[in-house]
Amino acid sequence: MEHTLPHTISLLSRTPAALDALLRDLPEAWTLRDEGENSWSAFDVVGHLIHGERTDWIPRARIILQFGETKAFEPFDRWAQERESQGKSLGQLLDEFARLRSENLGELHALNLRQEDLERRGRHPALGPVTLSQLLATWATHDLTHIHQISRIMAHQYRKAVGPWSAYLGVLQCAGHSAP
Amino acid sequence: MEHTLPHTISLLSRTPAALDALLRDLPEAWTLRDEGENSWSAFDVVGHLIHGERTDWIPRARIILQFGETKAFEPFDRWAQERESQGKSLGQLLDEFARLRSENLGELHALNLRQEDLERRGRHPALGPVTLSQLLATWATHDLTHIHQISRIMAHQYRKAVGPWSAYLGVLQCAGHSAP
Numbered sequence: 363m364e365h366t367l368p369h370t371i372s373l374l375s376r377t378p379a380a381l382d383a384l385l386r387d388l389p390e391a392w393t394l395r396d397e398g399e400n401s402w403s404a405f406d407v408v409g410h411l412i413h414g415e416r417t418d419w420i421p422r423a424r425i426i427l428q429f430g431e432t433k434a435f436e437p438f439d440r441w442a443q444e445r446e447s448q449g450k451s452l453g454q455l456l457d458e459f460a461r462l463r464s465e466n467l468g469e470l471h472a473l474n475l476r477q478e479d480l481e482r483r484g485r486h487p488a489l490g491p492v493t494l495s496q497l498l499a500t501w502a503t504h505d506l507t508h509i510h511q512i513s514r515i516m517a518h519q520y521r522k523a524v525g526p527w528s529a530y531l532g533v534l535q536c537a538g539h540s541a542p
Numbered sequence: 543m544e545h546t547l548p549h550t551i552s553l554l555s556r557t558p559a560a561l562d563a564l565l566r567d568l569p570e571a572w573t574l575r576d577e578g579e580n581s582w583s584a585f586d587v588v589g590h591l592i593h594g595e596r597t598d599w600i601p602r603a604r605i606i607l608q609f610g611e612t613k614a615f616e617p618f619d620r621w622a623q624e625r626e627s628q629g630k631s632l633g634q635l636l637d638e639f640a641r642l643r644s645e646n647l648g649e650l651h652a653l654n655l656r657q658e659d660l661e662r663r664g665r666h667p668a669l670g671p672v673t674l675s676q677l678l679a680t681w682a683t684h685d686l687t688h689i690h691q692i693s694r695i696m697a698h699q700y701r702k703a704v705g706p707w708s709a710y711l712g713v714l715q716c717a718g719h720s721a722p
Contacts, residue, residue, distance in 0.1 A: 363700070369569055369572065373568070379563035384556050384557075389549055391543055489710075493705065497707075499703035500705075502700065503697050503707075503713070506694075507693070507697065509689065510713040513693065514690055517683050517686040520545065523675070525679075527676060529669070531684065533683070533687035536690065
């Protein structure tokens with residue numbers, strides 16, 4: 363389907379509560395374990411989503427609106443959460459994600475974007491020209507890629523426990539294409 | 543990690559609220575679209591989870607406890623929701639799923655399972671011998687496989703909208719191994 367701002371906002375506004383309902387107060391055996399070397403836990407993913415709220419989506423939208431293609435976005439640091447999540451609990455991260463997402467949706471609303479704004483172009487440091495519409499659609503789809511990843515990380519912890527049923531559980535066949 | 547009843551219950555008890563937070567009142571463009579022929583929408587998946595609550599997990603646990611390996615489980619109808627969800631709204635399905643899950647967790651609690659019960663064996667019509675522990679671990683992992691699937695189904699709707707970012711979004715590379 364085509365990107366529309368209301369569809370994007372409807373998803374973006376739900377992700378914090380969905381992750382909260384899934385993860386808050388869940389035993390750490392689910393939330394702190396990863397899929398092996400160089401992979402993330404659910405805790406790490408929430409930290410990554412927070413870093414995106416701080417440095418990626420709205421800041422990049424502002425760069426497109428202000429500079430167009432003349433200024434490339436700052437590259438995104440995909441390991442920032444290792445530093446930024448230190449000493450925090452998952453509950454604190456879920457609170458922080460919800461607060462930042464809410465603030466960013468407020469900023470998005472305040473930008474008062476019209477259709478012609480959505481077609482404006484910016485420059486991604488690796489991908490080249492992209493539109494504001496594509497950036498906003500990616501914001502929502504990025505949430506989904508990490509819900510997809512979290513469900514896979516947690517399922518991995520029961521890989522042996524399910525015994526022969528592993529053959530029927532699609533999530534256990536997933537090769538981890540949404541790993542960092 | 544090993545299967546433990548508290549870990550399994552902690553996940554099973556959170557799934558209805560997580561799906562509710564993600565899906566309730568979301569535009570139908572997200573919830574009623576599928577991934578193409580012979581695939582499911584998020585609406586279909588919630589119907590499938592409901593059918594599992596009615597016919598799969600607790601009924602199979604009872605068969606193991608009562609008959610052991612002498613009686614195979616009834617095969618599971620993976621298309622039952624086509625019939626059973628007809629005429630219902632997604633909101634109704636989410637309510638029904640939450641209610642049935644809560645009832646089934648009550649039944650699970652009432653079974654008062656001990657470690658030796660978890661090691662009891664039953665017979666799956668296709669997979670052969672399975673333990674009660676494996677059945678319960680699969681119940682939780684089955685939730686995760688369908689959260690994984692729903693995030694993929696919804697991301698698919700923005701496959702074109704994200705433009706060149708599709709290369710970076712793992713969920714868009716997922717081949718659909720958790721499709722029905």
